[in-house]
Amino acid sequence: MSLFPWxxxxxxxxxxxxxxxxxxxxxxxxxxxxxxxxxIIRVQRFGFLKAVSGGDAASLVS
Known part of the structure; x- marks a missing residue:
């Protein structure tokens, strides 16, 4: 992991x-x-379907 110090x-x-x-x-x-x-998967748009779970996830929907 020395290649990635972060x-x-x-x-x-x-x-x-x-x-x-x-x-x-x-x-x-x-x-x-x-x-x-x-x-992340739940809040993504899949064609006509838009699934949103509660909480902060709703802020991820564009």
Whole structure:
């Protein structure tokens, strides 16, 4: 993990959790999310369907 000093993780385990969201109709979003992956999926628009869970997740809907 010396290649990524910004990663704070257990020294005995070598892994990186990378959040990517691929959207072919809009820009590709890559970043550090404050929400769990399932929360992000629930608030995304899938064609005519828009599912929103409560709390801060509603602020993610554009």
């Amino acid at each position: 990663v704070r993780f257990r020294k005995t385990k070598k892994a990186i959790k990378l959040h990517t969201l691929l959207d072919l109709h809009r820009k590709i979003k890559v970043g550090v999310f404050r929400f769990h992956e399932l929360t």
